[in-house]
Amino acid sequence: MITFLRRRTLSSVIPLAVVVLGVFCLARLTGNPASLYLPLNATEQMRQDFAERNGLDQPVLSQMADYLGGVLRLDFGESLRTGQSAGRMALDAFPATLQLAGFTMLIAVLGAAVVGSWAAFKPNGLADRVCSTMSMIAASVPDFWFAIVGIWIFAVTLGWLPTSGVTGHGIWILPIATLVVRPFGVLVQVVRGAMVSALSSPYVKLARSKGADDYRIVTHHALRNAAAPALTVAGDLTVGLVNGAVVVETIFGWPGIGKLMIDSILQRDFAVLQAAVLVTAVAIFVLNILIDVCYALLDARVRQAAKT
Amino acid sequence: MSQPSQSRATRRNRMIGRFRVARRRTAVAALAAGFAVLVSSCTVANSDSLGGSGSGLRIVLPEEPPTLEPCESSLTSTGVVVRSNITQPLIERDPKSGDLSPLLSTGWKRTSDTRWTFTMREGVRFQDGTAFNARDAAYSIERAVNSDLGCNVDGYVFGEDPLDVEAVDERTLTVESKEPDPILPLRLSFVEIVPTSTGTAKKVRQPVGTGPYEIGRWDTGLKLRLDRNKRYWGKAPSYENVTYQWRAEGTVRAAMVTSDEADVALKLGPLDGAGDRGVNHPNNETTALRLTGEEPPLDDPRVRQAVNYALDKRGIVKSLFSGLGKPAGQLVPSGVLGHNPSIKPWPHDLKKARALVKAAKADGVPTGKQILMVGRHELFPRVSETAEVLQEQLTQAGLNIKLKMVDESAHLEYQLRPFVPDAGPVALLIQHGNQAGDAAFTVDQYMTSKGAQSVMGTKGFDKVIEEAGRKSGKQRQKAYEELLKQQNGDITQFAHIAHMRGVVALSPNVSYRPNSATNDELRLADIRPAG
Numbered sequence: 001m002i003t004f005l006r007r008r009t010l011s012s013v014i015p016l017a018v019v020v021l022g023v024f025c026l027a028r029l030t031g032n033p034a035s036l037y038l039p040l041n042a043t044e045q046m047r048q049d050f051a052e053r054n055g056l057d058q059p060v061l062s063q064m065a066d067y068l069g070g071v072l073r074l075d076f077g078e079s080l081r082t083g084q085s086a087g088r089m090a091l092d093a094f095p096a097t098l099q100l101a102g103f104t105m106l107i108a109v110l111g112a113a114v115v116g117s118w119a120a121f122k123p124n125g126l127a128d129r130v131c132s133t134m135s136m137i138a139a140s141v142p143d144f145w146f147a148i149v150g151i152w153i154f155a156v157t158l159g160w161l162p163t164s165g166v167t168g169h170g171i172w173i174l175p176i177a178t179l180v181v182r183p184f185g186v187l188v189q190v191v192r193g194a195m196v197s198a199l200s201s202p203y204v205k206l207a208r209s210k211g212a213d214d215y216r217i218v219t220h221h222a223l224r225n226a227a228a229p230a231l232t233v234a235g236d237l238t239v240g241l242v243n244g245a246v247v248v249e250t251i252f253g254w255p256g257i258g259k260l261m262i263d264s265i266l267q268r269d270f271a272v273l274q275a276a277v278l279v280t281a282v283a284i285f286v287l288n289i290l291i292d293v294c295y296a297l298l299d300a301r302v303r304q305a306a307k308t
Numbered sequence: 309m310s311q312p313s314q315s316r317a318t319r320r321n322r323m324i325g326r327f328r329v330a331r332r333r334t335a336v337a338a339l340a341a342g343f344a345v346l347v348s349s350c351t352v353a354n355s356d357s358l359g360g361s362g363s364g365l366r367i368v369l370p371e372e373p374p375t376l377e378p379c380e381s382s383l384t385s386t387g388v389v390v391r392s393n394i395t396q397p398l399i400e401r402d403p404k405s406g407d408l409s410p411l412l413s414t415g416w417k418r419t420s421d422t423r424w425t426f427t428m429r430e431g432v433r434f435q436d437g438t439a440f441n442a443r444d445a446a447y448s449i450e451r452a453v454n455s456d457l458g459c460n461v462d463g464y465v466f467g468e469d470p471l472d473v474e475a476v477d478e479r480t481l482t483v484e485s486k487e488p489d490p491i492l493p494l495r496l497s498f499v500e501i502v503p504t505s506t507g508t509a510k511k512v513r514q515p516v517g518t519g520p521y522e523i524g525r526w527d528t529g530l531k532l533r534l535d536r537n538k539r540y541w542g543k544a545p546s547y548e549n550v551t552y553q554w555r556a557e558g559t560v561r562a563a564m565v566t567s568d569e570a571d572v573a574l575k576l577g578p579l580d581g582a583g584d585r586g587v588n589h590p591n592n593e594t595t596a597l598r599l600t601g602e603e604p605p606l607d608d609p610r611v612r613q614a615v616n617y618a619l620d621k622r623g624i625v626k627s628l629f630s631g632l633g634k635p636a637g638q639l640v641p642s643g644v645l646g647h648n649p650s651i652k653p654w655p656h657d658l659k660k661a662r663a664l665v666k667a668a669k670a671d672g673v674p675t676g677k678q679i680l681m682v683g684r685h686e687l688f689p690r691v692s693e694t695a696e697v698l699q700e701q702l703t704q705a706g707l708n709i710k711l712k713m714v715d716e717s718a719h720l721e722y723q724l725r726p727f728v729p730d731a732g733p734v735a736l737l738i739q740h741g742n743q744a745g746d747a748a749f750t751v752d753q754y755m756t757s758k759g760a761q762s763v764m765g766t767k768g769f770d771k772v773i774e775e776a777g778r779k780s781g782k783q784r785q786k787a788y789e790e791l792l793k794q795q796n797g798d799i800t801q802f803a804h805i806a807h808m809r810g811v812v813a814l815s816p817n818v819s820y821r822p823n824s825a826t827n828d829e830l831r832l833a834d835i836r837p838a839g
Binding site: 030031033035036038039040041042043045046049050053081082083084089092093148151152155156159162163164165166250251252253255259266268 | 467560
């Protein structure tokens, strides 16, 4: 396993280096930030002073060398917008997104395992049809619409939940409900498909012939084997959420990394953008390694392949 | 003999198998436990230190202030919190009458063409306990205008030339400009006063001032709380503390007021759902198309006039702005010195617009050449729909319009010198806000031939503008009125659309009358409990 982890980590270094360089180059292509930070009638002298103060008057290669040196020292510089440490801003924002993504995926995976298995137990039955239709709808609803309608119904009309914010227990419900809808819909369909296939396989027939009850067949035999494809899809969905649930963070005032990244792009705040992208990229690589470890734990063939 | 050895091997394999299963379960359990620890805390990361707002005032803004640096207070997101709340200027402008009134300075007079003398108020203390005097005022002006800090207020209000500032004694300050400046006191009303202990090497994020509130706690990304300044020299404000939150979505800001999570929500659109809680107010913003005059077909004055005739301003205000606005005929709104009440908006006359385009075409002007109309996302509510309507109306007049919606940074490349090269003829959708209260702040930028945001102009017109800027009082008003009329006739750089109005949502618990400065300078002392 350690060999497997080491190999997996080493293979992540090159993509990470590409991300580090890519975000620097792409950010510079979006234009000079001076116009956004100086008054509209700023003089040429003020523009030059701004460029000098922020190192933007240096050749791009020199800026890149400074940036790479900073990355190695984990120093991303200061935010143009707030004057705070860019690395600190990214690290402060990331846990809030991770919490949101973690809760969302926990609920989506557990819910999809139950509902998907239930639907698959009698293919084309009433439960299957209802679940399939509902999950299709859930997978198709835009999250901003769900968020606004949720606020309107549960916060404004009924007054049961807060509209937004970060204090109190109720604040988790609407953001997570908004985020969970799509992953849940997608995962229900994946679990259902995998379970239909698993339930018709020879080892399940053998288990039935040995007298195993339905619960045992689903939980001990079929679900375990159906978990691999669900894990793949859940991994992709989690990566998407860790990358920033921008819409939800924006609407609910959630201080996460997705909103931080979007604001940094719009404000051409290069230092914060670079720090936020790197923090997210590292998290995604770690997440991918965890997913691979889960694969290995679930499937002996993967472990065997990793050894060779 | 083989039987015992086989069973030993079987037992060993079973043990290995059990060990592997146990190890796998342990690993899964460890992963699950780590995951649970990660996500199971009940508070959002980094939010546990938040205090409640108690019985104070709750305000929701569209965005978090990037900084509370006083010399950046001409930035809307900073100024709305800082100005006249945490820090104060020497002189305050009344947004309703436009008159200047004493604040940290009790009186001022012009002592020569270029010099003004100010008298400082006595008995004022900063929030850190130090006494305010003329040295602090001189230091604040030097810091904002003459230093290398790159303050926003410097470029926004003052020109390239530095000011000569001197604290003559504890109570007397003189400020001298290189050229005669009749509106220097108005310009200085944008400089917030800080104590001499404030640094000049770097901007400060959390300043000390003389205002009625001081910074209580700022949990970056989450909330900002201001507490009543117990040393305040004036009348104590009504609320013990004020909590600011920020939500980017107007519908959410409105919902926070209707569901009693906030008392005041700023910068709402007419369709954000504030309902009965919404109060509309002038915001000194004017929307217009700015037309380039160097390339055909927009270099022909008849085509620029046709653009003005083609726009149905009344229809746009009624249907797209929900009636919140007034068709505009000039870039300077009423309430700002220099506004010309005799200028009426161009009438909507599509036949005339078509005739003008046809006449230009007959004279060889390539009226079919594509004109790029550039709009900006989130410039004002329903901006995309407005841009599409403008495109359609100009197309009906016989022009070839291509619409391009961009973000703020890309829009600034079209808006500010040096303009995007080889962009061809451009009709830029702009929204200009004159918050300073004097037409000079509009005209110098938008109408001089080398103005930062001007794409047309003549040397003769530059001279007219320069002369108007030297005048004061009624003569100044008259001069700007005339030049705004001349702009529409001789130059026609703009096709004005509307003088806009904003919406503020107010809880029934508060009493406040929003004004043209509300979005830039929300004076907390003006907000009181209802009843």
